[in-house]
Amino acid sequence: MKQVTPKAGRAARPRARLAMYHTLLLGSVFAFWYLMTEPLLWSEEAARNTAFFFGKPIVVLQKTWDWFASGRIYEHLLVTLIETLLAFVIGTVGGLGVGLWLALSPTASALADPYIKAMNAMPRVILAPIFAVWFGLGILSKVALGVTLVFFIVFFNVYQGVKEVSPVVLNNARMLGASSRQLLRTVYVPSAMSWVFSSLHTSVGMAFVGAVVGEYLGSSRGVGYLILQAEGAFDINTVFAGILVLTAFALALDGLVSFAERRLLVWRPAQGETEKL
Amino acid sequence: MSPVPALSLSKITVTFVAGDAAGKAYTAVDSTTLNVDAGEFVSVVGPTGCGKSTLLNIAAGLLEASAGDVQVLGRPLTGINRDAGYMFQSDALLPWLSAFDNVALGLRYRGIDEAVVRERVEEWLARVGLQAHAGRYPHQLSGGMKKRVALAQMLILDPKILLMDEPFSALDIQTRQLMENELLELWSADRKSVVFITHDLEEAIALSDRVVVLSAGPATRPIGEFTIDLPRPRDVAEIRMTPRFVQLHTEIWHAMKNEVLKGYAQSQHA
Ligand SMILES: Nc1ncnc2c1ncn2[C@@H]1O[C@H](COP(=O)(O)OP(=O)(O)OP(=O)(O)O)[C@@H](O)[C@H]1O
Ligand SMILES: [Mg+2]
Numbered sequence: 176m177k178q179v180t181p182k183a184g185r186a187a188r189p190r191a192r193l194a195m196y197h198t199l200l201l202g203s204v205f206a207f208w209y210l211m212t213e214p215l216l217w218s219e220e221a222a223r224n225t226a227f228f229f230g231k232p233i234v235v236l237q238k239t240w241d242w243f244a245s246g247r248i249y250e251h252l253l254v255t256l257i258e259t260l261l262a263f264v265i266g267t268v269g270g271l272g273v274g275l276w277l278a279l280s281p282t283a284s285a286l287a288d289p290y291i292k293a294m295n296a297m298p299r300v301i302l303a304p305i306f307a308v309w310f311g312l313g314i315l316s317k318v319a320l321g322v323t324l325v326f327f328i329v330f331f332n333v334y335q336g337v338k339e340v341s342p343v344v345l346n347n348a349r350m351l352g353a354s355s356r357q358l359l360r361t362v363y364v365p366s367a368m369s370w371v372f373s374s375l376h377t378s379v380g381m382a383f384v385g386a387v388v389g390e391y392l393g394s395s396r397g398v399g400y401l402i403l404q405a406e407g408a409f410d411i412n413t414v415f416a417g418i419l420v421l422t423a424f425a426l427a428l429d430g431l432v433s434f435a436e437r438r439l440l441v442w443r444p445a446q447g448e449t450e451k452l
Numbered sequence: 453m454s455p456v457p458a459l460s461l462s463k464i465t466v467t468f469v470a471g472d473a474a475g476k477a478y479t480a481v482d483s484t485t486l487n488v489d490a491g492e493f494v495s496v497v498g499p500t501g502c503g504k505s506t507l508l509n510i511a512a513g514l515l516e517a518s519a520g521d522v523q524v525l526g527r528p529l530t531g532i533n534r535d536a537g538y539m540f541q542s543d544a545l546l547p548w549l550s551a552f553d554n555v556a557l558g559l560r561y562r563g564i565d566e567a568v569v570r571e572r573v574e575e576w577l578a579r580v581g582l583q584a585h586a587g588r589y590p591h592q593l594s595g596g597m598k599k600r601v602a603l604a605q606m607l608i609l610d611p612k613i614l615l616m617d618e619p620f621s622a623l624d625i626q627t628r629q630l631m632e633n634e635l636l637e638l639w640s641a642d643r644k645s646v647v648f649i650t651h652d653l654e655e656a657i658a659l660s661d662r663v664v665v666l667s668a669g670p671a672t673r674p675i676g677e678f679t680i681d682l683p684r685p686r687d688v689a690e691i692r693m694t695p696r697f698v699q700l701h702t703e704i705w706h707a708m709k710n711e712v713l714k715g716y717a718q719s720q721h722a
Pocket of ligand 1: 469470478480501503504505506507541669
């Protein structure tokens with residue numbers, strides 16, 4: 176069975192051009208940053224002041240390079256990634272389970288509704304110190320924070336996904352003889368998954384936020400810890416290097432989610448699935 | 453005809469509690485009786501919005517009547533009607549399953565051996581002319597293809613009673629006649645009981661043993677029943693030319709006309 180790959184060929188050239196513009200834009204930001212922090216356009220003092228607040232791009236890149244070259248970053252990056260991944264997986268599975276359960280059980284959902292709303296409205300980052308007390312300064316407290324952030328995003332999407340299942344599709348499955356477990360597996364979960372996927376981009380970011388904020392508030396390892404240390408020493412270049420690394424990895428995680436989404440949601444109509452000859 | 457009807461709806465009344473205006477109830481179907489004998493092909497025609505789909509949902513066990521009772525093969529119906537296959541008016545395929553998996557769904561629900569499932573699905577896809585599109589998802593199929601997948605999805609389970617809600621109304625006239633002939637052929641092979649809803653009177657006459665005409669809503673009831681004594685086997689395209697067909701058509705249309713006008717006037721005011 177041959178599938179029409181969306182936007183092959185036709186989009187290749189504009190996409191390459193767009194990538195070029197993206198690089199160009201990034202390059203100009205770095206160039207501007209460089210000019211502002213070097214005594215080229217204005218006085219040495221002004222440049223030094225700017226560099227104090229914004230760091231120097233060359234030094235930032237140098238620091239980043241050193242981290243990877245010396246291998247010092249890997250330990251911290253690994254910790255942050257593990258925290259992110261754990262928070263993401265636990266939060267998603269939890270949100271999926273509880274979302275399905277509440278959406279399919281009117282009594283439970285009526286009972287839980289005000290509490291869910293309250294917990295969602297609460298600024299959950301504030302829980303970080305409490306988690307530090309409960310779970311210590313290790314990985315667990317960061318994971319807990321990430322889970323509270325991810326859980327609600329996934330939960331609300333699953334809930335919505337189940338509520339939006341087309342009643343005709345549901346009735347059709349029932350007429351074809353589905354038991355309630357089969358209904359769950361073949362109708363509710365797939366419908367909820369398409370909603371969950373659209374929220375995974377947000378939730379993977381949130382898991383990352385949970386990990387880094389947790390580290391920042393108290394830890395002995397992780398990229399957030401590196402940033403915290405550098406800040407204590409007024410080492411603005413290292414802070415920016417940390418931000419650079421975090422951003423790069425957040426983008427990579429997001430890319431992974433997009434990849435999974437493309438593979439798993441082939442059934443969803445995409446716009447303009449034609450191929451120009 | 454066997455003494456026990458395959459499907460028997462007696463004195464069915466359906467009153468919807470309207471969601472918008474509080475306390476305002478709408479009686480869609482009022483005290484309607486409809487019997488379908490074993491092996492009988494019955495068409496139900498009526499103006500739009502009169503309650504045809506509602507009546508079919510009752511027969512399928514998807515909706516509970518406010519009053520009246522439903523018997524299937526002589527037993528009172530509780531819950532889903534397990535002896536019936538239902539072809540819905542609107543798209544009912546599972547959008548996340550390919551045409552193949554959609555057709556296979558009912559057999560898989562029953563835990564049939566996968567090798568047998570594959571074989572029978574292939575066979576049914578061939579029968580509805582969709583072998584080449586087995587791997588496509590519903591959004592990649594045309595409206596007519598979707599209808600054919602839905603038909604195979606229902607018939608593969610070999611139900612004793614077929615409930616069909618305007619199954620072919622989205623098809624062009626040629627495909628439609630092909631599908632109608634195919635349906636008649638399948639039906640005459642093992643005489644299922646069919647309730648066929650349509651608002652195309654010609655289609656109803658060409659296919660059925662009996663045509664039931666419903667009044668315009670609210671409080672829909674049958675206002676006429678016509679036995680179609682055209683010879684079988686029939687070819688739906690050719691039968692339309694026969695004098696008896698024209699005669700029946702005139703007769704039934706006469707009975708329907710006022711109701712159609714009423715239904716249209718009501719939908720204008722609603
Ligand atoms: N769940 C519901 N709640 C309230 N009113 C309903 C509901 N379902 C159907 N109705 C009303 O009942 C009437 C009959 O609807 P039904 O879908 O059975 O019509 P129909 O005869 O199948 O029409 P069509 O030929 O257009 O498909 C309509 O007036 C509709 O508005
Ligand atoms: Mg209808």
